[in-house]
Amino acid sequence: KAGVTQTPRYLIKTRGQQVTLSCSPISGHRSVSWYQQTPGQGLQFLFEYFSETQRNKGNFPGRFSGRQFSNSRSEMNVSTLELGDSALYLCASSLSQNQGRYEQYFGPGTRLTVT
Amino acid sequence: AQSVAQPEDQVNVAEGNPLTVKCTYSVSGNPYLFWYVQYPNRGLQFLLKYITGDNLVKGSYGFEAEFNKSQTSFHLKKPSALVSDSALYFCAVRDNTNAGKSTFGDGTTLTVKP
Numbered sequence: 138k139a140g141v142t143q144t145p146r147y148l149i150k151t152r153g154q155q156v157t158l159s160c161s162p163i164s165g166h167r168s169v170s171w172y173q174q175t176p177g178q179g180l181q182f183l184f185e186y187f188s189e190t191q192r193n194k195g196n197f198p199g200r201f202s203g204r205q206f207s208n209s210r211s212e213m214n215v216s217t218l219e220l221g222d223s224a225l226y227l228c229a230s231s232l233s234q235n236q237g238r239y240e241q242y243f244g245p246g247t248r249l250t251v252t
Numbered sequence: 253a254q255s256v257a258q259p260e261d262q263v264n265v266a267e268g269n270p271l272t273v274k275c276t277y278s279v280s281g282n283p284y285l286f287w288y289v290q291y292p293n294r295g296l297q298f299l300l301k302y303i304t305g306d307n308l309v310k311g312s313y314g315f316e317a318e319f320n321k322s323q324t325s326f327h328l329k330k331p332s333a334l335v336s337d338s339a340l341y342f343c344a345v346r347d348n349t350n351a352g353k354s355t356f357g358d359g360t361t362l363t364v365k366p
Contacts, residue, residue, distance in 0.1 A: 172356075179357070179358040179359060180342065180359070182354065182356075185353060193353040227295055227296070229295075238284055238303050240286055240301050241286075241288075241296075241298070241354065242298065243288075243296040244295050245293075245294055245295045
């Protein structure tokens with residue numbers, strides 16, 4: 138079974154621009170979560186989608202948004218980029234039933250650098 | 253609110269010695285506990301989990317973890333460390349009332365020296 142894929146792997150953007158990151162979950166997984174990983178803040182939860190609905194959201198400003206499509210693929214968007222948005226963005230998928238019981242499978246991440 | 257603490261930023265052990273990476277948690281309901289490992293420039297990989305049942309759970313690569321409800325701990329252990337175990341380890345918690353959101357610890361860097 139193919140793992141979680143994320144595109145692009147690396148991205149360099151300028152302050153004020155916007156960016157869209159993509160995630161394809163493992164086949165059959167209907168839950169997709171997004172995390173921001175930085176050296177200073179560790180792994181911070183952004184949001185989680187299940188069946189095209191956002192079920193949970195972390196403490197990030199409205200500039201961070203996401204969506205999930207009917208095939209469970211997900212995208213996240215960051216508008217008006219700031220230097221502090223530079224991070225590794227990780228996507229994770231898991232099985233659908235009784236969410237908490239199932240481990241998450243992570244993609245390799247998208248390394249976003251904002252200059 | 254749920255939280256996870258990994259009190260040690262760094263753990264150093266000699267190859268062949270036992271290792272322990274500590275984790276304590278706080279949740280409002282019954283906890284679902286997980287350990288993940290991250291190798292350089294890669295995503296996190298699942299190691300093991302505690303959902304219910306036996307307090308000692310076994311996972312990948314010879315790792316195990318012990319769930320202690322009274323101490324709200326879920327320490328990761330391995331009887332004999334390998335140099336290849338050197339990586340960043342994350343403990344995570346989900347509770348059964350807020351399914352979908354995982355809270356991760358800050359991570360512990362394990363270094364195993366030959």
